[in-house]
Amino acid sequence: MKSLYIKQKVFSLSAKFTVKDQQEQDVYYVEGSFMQIPKTFSIMNTTKEEVALITKKTFSFLPKFFVEVNGQEVLTIKKELSFFKARYSIDATGIEVNGNWWDMNFEILQHGKVVGQVSKEWFTWGDSYKVQILNEEMETIIIALVVAIDCVKADNATASSAAT
Template sequence: MNRLYIKQKVFSLSGKFTVKNAQGDDVYFVEGSFLQIPKTFTIFDSSRAEVAMITKKVFSFLPTFFVEVDGREIVKIKKEFSFLKAHYSIEVEGIEVRGNWFDMNFSILRHGEVVGSVSKEWFTWGDSYKVEVLDEKLEKLIIALVVAIDCVKADNSAAATSAAT
């Protein structure tokens, strides 16, 4: 089992942050596009090779995010039409997300078996998440999924803020 930690910087305009292992070493680097359309987040491994990319679809009625891992589109997260509360669906072959992913407290299952879990770390400066990877072959997918869900949350918050003003 690998235990990884994602800590985002509160005042980072560029959207750069790292994923650290239990020893505090940088394992993955995440870089968001700044003032670029479409909005993307790219995930690099410790040798700075690209392992995943999250892209927000431009010009769609409801927000949709695509996740590529190792050059293959694997996950699609899209907002469902609803009147009261935002609802999203996550489409990925054989993978299921169970729990409250808007509070970043959920499990990731593959064919019914838990392969990872995410929990929000409280009382920290900025958003911090603990990611436990039980199936190391799925580590890149799990990290990409967590970053994508966080992107969806940020996009939803930005939309709610702009609608309120």
């Protein structure tokens, strides 16, 4: 089992942050587009090669995010129509998310088998998540999924504050 840690910088306009291993070495770099349409987040490996891309669909009635890993679309996160509480669904072939992903405490399953676990780290400055990789072949997809969920949460928070 491999543990990775995602810690976002709280007041970063460019939305740049890293994913670190247990020895606090950078494993992935995440870079968001700033003032660009469509909004994207690029996930790069240690040699700065893009391994995943998250894109927010620009013109849709409800927000929708596409996640590509190594050039292949692997999942979509979309907001569902609801009147009281924001509801989102994750569409991915063979991949499920069980638990409370809105609070970043969930398991990722592939064909019914747990391949990763995510938990929010408390008492930290900014959002920090511990990501446990149980199947290393799924590592990039798991990291992309966690970053995508965090993008959806940030987008929802921005929309909520703009509405009030």
